């Protein structure tokens with residue numbers, strides 16, 4: 001129940017977004033699909049230190065317990081890393097590595113790399129290790145199907161060199177590598193999938209009649225592109241987007257999720 005004496009936190013959300021969420025909350029089977037870094041969790045220098053804001057976490061935990069409502073995290077992180085930083089109950093659906101890894105209602109993560117893919121991953125490791133060797137604060141994060149080259153703490157010059165040389169050296173060695181650029185990160189993968197494919201898969205898996213997706217980065221645009229007219233896309237932060245609504249960052253994403261939980265519970269009264 002909303003306390004009418006103090007304005008609800010979500011009153012800072014754009015009115016059109018509130019209206020669209022009222023509509024969305026009435027859907028029969030709702031899928032709430034969420035990017036993690038930059039959306040639920042503010043950006044930090046060390047990826048393993050990232051955590052969802054307490055408000056976002058609380059709203060996600062509420063949504064997870066609601067009937068006819070499924071919650072999924074759709075992340076670029078490897079699932080092992082996502083499990084650790086998100087720390088959600090087992091019935092949260094997890095998509096990792098931009099759609100390559102799936103943990104859907106079983107403890108097992110579905111990812112069967114072929115021997116050819118494993119071999120190419122090994123070669124990729126060798127190439128990228130050479131690239132970062134002489135650059136300060138440029139490092140590679142290992143993932144099941146590839147690597148993320150991080151430059152967050154590097155100088156602008158070292159970042160530029162790292163991106164340039166990594167792209168050049170990998171394209172000289174491989175002709176079918178998937179390369180994705182994100183916030184202070186360049187990701188290389190031996191298997192190609194997108195968050196858009198992840199949304200399509202989750203829509204079918206959950207039988208959702210409408211989808212809410214929130215994301216902040218370039219790779220989230222594939223997910224926004226996969227949304228349908230009855231869905232709702234929420235962009236966190238700046239940058240060009242296909243999403244129909246935008247908020248400044250994780251604090252307001254958390255407010256939107258709390259509102260969605262209130263509306264879904266039928267607990268918000270018309271003011």
Ligand SMILES: O=P(O)(O)OC[C@H]1O[C@H](O[C@H]2O[C@H](CO)[C@@H](O)[C@H](O)[C@H]2O)[C@H](O)[C@@H](O)[C@@H]1O
Nearest residue numbers: 036037043044045047075076077152183184185
């Ligand atoms: O799809 P996401 O859930 O948004 O994951 C994208 C990448 O997130 C992580 O890196 C980013 O966040 C870090 C923590 O804030 C930050 O230090 C880094 O600069 C960002 O690029 C993660 O490490 C990557 O593996 C994910 O692909």
